[in-house]
Amino acid sequence: MDLFEYQGKQYFARYDIPVSPGGVADTVDEAVVQADGAGYPVVIKAQVQVGGRGKAGGIKLANNAEEAREHAGKILGMDIKGHVVKRVWVENASDIAEEYYASFTLDRSAKKHLLMLSKEGGVEIEAVAETNPDAILLRHVDPVDGITREWAHQAAVDAKFPQQAIVGVADILVKLYRCYTEGDCDLAEINPLILKPTGEIHALDAKVSLDNNAAFRHPEWDEYRATEELDEREQLAREKDLQYIGLDGSVGIIANGAGLAMSTLDVVNQVGGAAANFLDIGGGANADVMAAALEVINYDKNVKSIFVNIFGGITRGEEVAKGIVEALNRVKLRAPIVIRLDGTNADEGRQILTSAGIPASVLRSMPTMLEAARAAVAIANGNGN
Amino acid sequence: MAIFVDQNTKVIVQGLTGGQGRYHGLRNRDYGTQVVGGVTPGKGGQDVEGIPVFNSVAEAVAATGADASFIAVPPKAASAAILEAAAAGIRFVVCITEGIPAQDEALVYNTLLRRYPNTRLLGPNCPGIISPGKCNIGITAGEIAALPSESGPNVGIVSRSGTLTYQALYELKQRGIGVSTCVGIGGDPVPGTNFIDCLREFQADPETHAMILIGEIGGSAEEEAAEFITSNVTKPMSAYIAGVTAPAGKKMGHAGAIVSGGKGTAKGKMDALAGAGVRIGLNPTEAGDLMAEIVAAL
Numbered sequence: 001m002d003l004f005e006y007q008g009k010q011y012f013a014r015y016d017i018p019v020s021p022g023g024v025a026d027t028v029d030e031a032v033v034q035a036d037g038a039g040y041p042v043v044i045k046a047q048v049q050v051g052g053r054g055k056a057g058g059i060k061l062a063n064n065a066e067e068a069r070e071h072a073g074k075i076l077g078m079d080i081k082g083h084v085v086k087r088v089w090v091e092n093a094s095d096i097a098e099e100y101y102a103s104f105t106l107d108r109s110a111k112k113h114l115l116m117l118s119k120e121g122g123v124e125i126e127a128v129a130e131t132n133p134d135a136i137l138l139r140h141v142d143p144v145d146g147i148t149r150e151w152a153h154q155a156a157v158d159a160k161f162p163q164q165a166i167v168g169v170a171d172i173l174v175k176l177y178r179c180y181t182e183g184d185c186d187l188a189e190i191n192p193l194i195l196k197p198t199g200e201i202h203a204l205d206a207k208v209s210l211d212n213n214a215a216f217r218h219p220e221w222d223e224y225r226a227t228e229e230l231d232e233r234e235q236l237a238r239e240k241d242l243q244y245i246g247l248d249g250s251v252g253i254i255a256n257g258a259g260l261a262m263s264t265l266d267v268v269n270q271v272g273g274a275a276a277n278f279l280d281i282g283g284g285a286n287a288d289v290m291a292a293a294l295e296v297i298n299y300d301k302n303v304k305s306i307f308v309n310i311f312g313g314i315t316r317g318e319e320v321a322k323g324i325v326e327a328l329n330r331v332k333l334r335a336p337i338v339i340r341l342d343g344t345n346a347d348e349g350r351q352i353l354t355s356a357g358i359p360a361s362v363l364r365s366m367p368t369m370l371e372a373a374r375a376a377v378a379i380a381n382g383n384g385n
Numbered sequence: 386m387a388i389f390v391d392q393n394t395k396v397i398v399q400g401l402t403g404g405q406g407r408y409h410g411l412r413n414r415d416y417g418t419q420v421v422g423g424v425t426p427g428k429g430g431q432d433v434e435g436i437p438v439f440n441s442v443a444e445a446v447a448a449t450g451a452d453a454s455f456i457a458v459p460p461k462a463a464s465a466a467i468l469e470a471a472a473a474g475i476r477f478v479v480c481i482t483e484g485i486p487a488q489d490e491a492l493v494y495n496t497l498l499r500r501y502p503n504t505r506l507l508g509p510n511c512p513g514i515i516s517p518g519k520c521n522i523g524i525t526a527g528e529i530a531a532l533p534s535e536s537g538p539n540v541g542i543v544s545r546s547g548t549l550t551y552q553a554l555y556e557l558k559q560r561g562i563g564v565s566t567c568v569g570i571g572g573d574p575v576p577g578t579n580f581i582d583c584l585r586e587f588q589a590d591p592e593t594h595a596m597i598l599i600g601e602i603g604g605s606a607e608e609e610a611a612e613f614i615t616s617n618v619t620k621p622m623s624a625y626i627a628g629v630t631a632p633a634g635k636k637m638g639h640a641g642a643i644v645s646g647g648k649g650t651a652k653g654k655m656d657a658l659a660g661a662g663v664r665i666g667l668n669p670t671e672a673g674d675l676m677a678e679i680v681a682a683l
Binding site for chain 2: 106108109111112113142143144181184186211213214216217245247255256257258259260261262263265266267269270275278280282311312314342343344368369370
């Protein structure tokens with residue numbers, strides 16, 4: 001889950017990483033109140049999860065209440081690359097002497113944490129990596145050891161930070177690492193990390209991505225979930241606890257396992273169709289989950305056929321079949337189902353579907369993934385019979 | 386021969402008294418796997434259909450001589466369970482648990498590496514391992530795996546995806562091709578065992594004559610495997626990579642499956658593997674067809 005900048009800053013603040021005083025606002029009046037509270041001059045920043053908001057006019061400096069009102073009015077409701085700004089962050093404007101970059105993430109290849117540190121901050125780090133790779137210090141951290149203040153100090157020295165910034169940067173690195181590990185981040189990035197003329201080090205932006213698997217030990221994440229930007233289909237899937245990603249095609253997809261679901265998308269594509277979604281009902285899905293999945297798919301008006309592709313391991317065929325029968329009793333599906341059922345208890349599952357007496361216009365069973373994909377695509381493309 | 390596990394492997398199930406542990410543990414035993422015990426703290430002395438339950442892995446190992454463990458416990462308890470097994474001297478740990486935080490996985494992986502180098506972890510979030518006819522640890526339905534033939538040729542399977550692992554087994558069974566061992570390494574960001582670990586064993590295993598690799602988008606494990614294959618693998622291979630049509634920036638279910646910054650694409654992986662001499666199928670069935678051609682030519 002990706003956080004908005006203001007949430008990232010609030011998250012940083014939990015780990016004592018210094019951020020500018022400020023607050024969020026959903027209306028122009030609120031923005032002025034926040035600006036008055038933060039102290040002028042203020043920066044008003046659009047809260048959208050897309051890069052390039054500065055260029056698009058989504059970040060403005062205001063020297064007084066009048067200017068704050070004018071800028072907030074323009075930014076709220078602005079469309080930045082398809083993201084409508086519903087909220088702004090208003091903070092006291094910082095004087096900047098220098099701009100740096102710092103982040104922690106997991107290096108999957110090395111299976112260790114990775115610090116990226118550069119005194120060339122304030123621009124896209126990918127751009128720095130391309131034009132001036134030597135300006136980025138990459139240093140692995142063994143999770144067993146973690147980092148010490150001395151280690152962080154050395155990193156800042158090795159990244160050739162100026163003398164007056166080293167102690168402050170080292171302090172932030174220790175805090176950022178704690179935020180990244182204890183805070184269960186996939187990514188904790190500060191860009192820019194600034195040096196003020198007064199010598200203090202300070203996070204001027206926050207990019208935080210949280211590991212959804214760790215939600216069980218972070219009750220404080222609930223408020224972030226409430227603001228996640230999901231389309232209506234994704235919202236419904238979330239409520240039903242399903243792994244769903246909305247796409248633009250007309251073949252609804254339900255599969256068990258991420259790999260099989262991805263493969264199902266691929267095969268549908270290969271036989272001339274397009275998937276309406278990615279939906280992984282996961283391992284051990286029961287009848288309830290299957291019924292919920294069909295309901296989510298059914299909500300999508302573009303869906304012309306539904307391809308249920310199940311290879312049972314933990315998931316048992318008879319549970320899948322029961323779920324389908326139950327869903328058919330509960331909701332009127334807008335499109336016919338093509339099912340391919342294999343693996344654990346597949347025979348029992350097929351038996352349940354047969355004895356339920358469902359007409360072929362509503363459900364048909366195919367022996368292989370490829371044949372089922374062809375049948376589902378034929379229906380979606382209007383030549384299924 | 387087979388890799389990692391065979392008819393002599395003695396398995397305990399951590400979480401045998403729970404729903405998943407019981408269901409799959411008993412299925413593994415029915416398959417013929419030597420399931421010699423279970424571990425659930427506080428339930429020592431009980432039994433599950435004749436399988437004795439112990440309070441700790443150490444007690445279970447002392448009483449049964451187990452050398453492998455099957456972990457089927459919730460995400461919160463999984464890290465501790467893995468480390469407990471390693472500390473008790475278990476050689477091969479299979480963890481099917483889905484949803485373990487990445488921070489925990491990274492910590493467990495590196496702890497094993499440094500403190501318990503003789504313990505191999507398979508998973509987490511994996512379907513397990515099956516050496517057909519000998520040993521099945523995990524959630525694979527044993528009947529979909531073709532037995533290896535004594536005269537060969539037999540195929541080894543290594544896969545990052547659970548259900549696609551079954552699909553690969555099934556494709557081979559349909560074509561009457563024997564399987565030496567099938568390893569599901571799991572789709573999480575920090576798998577305990579990777580493609581290269583398995584390919585090295587398959588290359589050395591006299592009963593394995595060819596390999597199928599099933600990958601997916603995200604990370605660089607397939608590219609690294611391709612490099613390894615170029616210089617270390619002489620047995621013929623086919624491969625399939627899931628996620629050709631996956632949009633960038635969207636996690637496809639697995640924590641590991643995401644295309645970001647133009648990296649980790651299916652095409653990049655297919656090109657890397659093809660460059661290493663691996664024959665690439667565009668869907669699992671095609672990878673099976675290619676393997677049938679490879680096996681016929683052996």
